[in-house]
Amino acid sequence: MSLFLQLLSNGIIQGVMIACMAVGFGIVYRSFKIFHIALGAQFIFSCYAFYFFTSVFPLPLILAILMSIIFSIAFGILIEKAVYYPFYKKHCSSGVIMIASLGVLIITENLIALYFGNQVKTISNTLEPSVVFAWLRFTRIQLIQLFLGSGIFVAMGILVSKNKIFKTVWAMGDQAELIPVLGLPLLKIRMLIISVSAVMISVPALLISYDIGMDPHIGMHYLLLAAVAVFFGGTDKYWAWGIGAIVLSVLQSLTVWKFSARWIDLVTFAILIFVLMFRPQGLMGTRTRLEED
Amino acid sequence: MNYFLHLGVMIAIYIMLAYSLNLVIGYGGLLALSQAAFYGIGAYAYTLVSMHLGLSFFPATLIAMFVCGVIGCLFAMAVLKFRNETFALATIGFQMIVFVILYNWTPFTKGPYGISGIARPTFFGLTIESVPQFFIFVVIIALLVTGIMKILYISPFALSLKALRDDEKAAQTLGISPYRQYVRAMIICSAIAAIPGACFASYVTYIDPTSFTLQESIFIASILLVGGSGNLKGPTAGVLLMLLLPEVLRFVGMPNAVAANMREIIYGLMLILLMYFRPKGIAGAYAFK
Structure with a gap:
């Protein structure tokens, strides 16, 4: 029983991290209909920026975190300016932008591999002190992941539901060309959305890389987790992304408990296909009329 | 000489993979990122059938094609109500599931x-052992496959796929x-993906799941995206470019460790x-939508 509760708790903590990444993916997908594969590139870029500022060019930890997040935002803006916006201006389809986004991921992971090498890098070489609650044992970094992750997920949810700009972007859905009609600056709003996405991916990237290290090819894995959480929860509802992420992560933990960690990816993607087949709007999504598609 | 023949074998294998995927991407307009899964299922099915049932190359390949076709049919029935990114994501999901099964179903x-x-192909008592022999063998098979695909590409079936690709409602x-x-x-x-799978397995005489990853699926799809799709020239150009580029990098004196990453960076940039x-x-003849 205690093993079950421990795995369940670990699943919830990991779910919070996936929820943040799901926001990074979902907010771009929901706002501009871009299947943001380059989010995987942003994940690894954030990890390696953090590694750089802690191990290659060491700064105090807080400063290293801030610098990594700033660099991640700058990288996101670079992707928007150099790739997404030119494609948008050319009225390219979402499929074409998705392939270009894949190109960004391939370039980034290989540039990072060239500079830092393909082997796993770790930041912390000391054992994390653990904290015990009842039967449950957590490391300090897990608690930071839980509280910081939940905090920024909820804060962003409130911002998205209360702020006028986010509400407008959300209401416009995939018809971003209508935003200038309302007198809002489209380019700045695109940069804002990409920056929010960068923050939401860089926080879990930093925490995960601090906990378990990194290699240049982990971006696709975390991108897929984020995308599955968004489609699992329902692409149109912010809070559904979080629920999708946590349910997904808890199911992964139950897989570890009942079967083996080796089958986690099978469960993840089987859930994805099952949901897409039988509930394409996601767990909490609402069905749209055929005319709306 | 064997180096060039080995390159020729790999080009023939990827030509078959690209031509088969061309039907879905180039003619159907659906971005499928699961070709390595079928390539892998084909390779494993061929290997297991030939080892356990003692069948020779062609019967074992036919069974592998049947297995791949059935799995492909079931998968298609499940995911073909989706289009665009959702379809691509579903194919990624399938690819990941197949990889996990190949990697973890150890018995x-x-x-x-x-x-x-894995045994080399044998015909009328002659075993195809050397690289030159295998080169001739795989080129003949690739010519047969491309011939069949060429007939298929100009058939009413391919025309109907093109019509669906260009305007599904119309x-x-x-x-x-x-x-x-x-x-x-x-x-x-x-x-069709089972055929290069069987050729690959019997050529290298060893298979493991790392040859059939999501990266491999992305690579095969990139062949069509870079070279072009929806005709015969595009996939051929893509295969030649994507397979010869690393060799060119090697010839210009780039170290192997750097060349692998540089090759990927060039692919990404080209995309x-x-x-x-x-x-x-x-x-190509089809601009991806």
Whole structure:
């Protein structure tokens, strides 16, 4: 029983991290209909920026975190300016932008591999002190992941539901060309959305890389987790992304408990296909009329 | 000499993979990122059938094609109500599931250890052992496959796929069923992928799941995105470019460790630039939507 509760708790903590990444993916997908594969590139870029500022060019930890997040935002803006916006201006389809986004991921992971090498890098070489609650044992970094992750997920949810700009972007859905009609600056709003996405991916990237290290090819894995959480929860509802992420992560933990960690990816993607087949709007999504598609 | 012949064998294998996927991507307009899964299922099915039932190359390959076709049919029936990114995501999901099964179902696939000692093809008592012999063998098979695909590309079936690709609703008004035609395309695509799978397994005489990853699926799809799709020239151009580029990098004296990453960076750059300036790819007929 205690093993079950421990795995369940670990699943919830990991779910919070996936929820943040799901926001990074979902907010771009929901706002501009871009299947943001380059989010995987942003994940690894954030990890390696953090590694750089802690191990290659060491700064105090807080400063290293801030610098990594700033660099991640700058990288996101670079992707928007150099790739997404030119494609948008050319009225390219979402499929074409998705392939270009894949190109960004391939370039980034290989540039990072060239500079830092393909082997796993770790930041912390000391054992994390653990904290015990009842039967449950957590490391300090897990608690930071839980509280910081939940905090920024909820804060962003409130911002998205209360702020006028986010509400407008959300209401416009995939018809971003209508935003200038309302007198809002489209380019700045695109940069804002990409920056929010960068923050939401860089926080879990930093925490995960601090906990378990990194290699240049982990971006696709975390991108897929984020995308599955968004489609699992329902692409149109912010809070559904979080629920999708946590349910997904808890199911992964139950897989570890009942079967083996080796089958986690099978469960993840089987859930994805099952949901897409039988509930394409996601767990909490609402069905749209055929005319709306 | 063997080096060039080995390169020729790999080109022939990827030509078959690209031509089969061309039916779904180039003619159907669906971005499928699961070709390595069918390639892998084909390779494993061929290997297991030939080792356990003692069948020779052609019967074992036919069974592998049947297995791939059935799995492709079931998969297509499940995911063909999706289009665009959702379809691509579903195919990624399928690819990941197949990889996990190949990697972890150790009693059946031997997992990460792979299966070694796969027999070389034998005909009328002659075993195809050397690289030159295998080169001739695989080129003949590739010519047969491309011949069949060429006939298929100009058939009414391919025309109906093109009609669906260009305007699905308009095609439906002409009585073309998207579901039926796409399922057929997926069955053919997956069954044909078993042939290069069988060739690869019997050529290297060892298979393990790392040859059939998501990266491999992305690589095969990139062949069509870079070279072009929807015709015969595009996939050929893509295969030649994508397979010869690393060799060119090697000839200019780039160390192997750097060349692997540089090759990927060039692929990535080509994807972005071609999507922007020439979405049809280098020699394709279909601009991806």
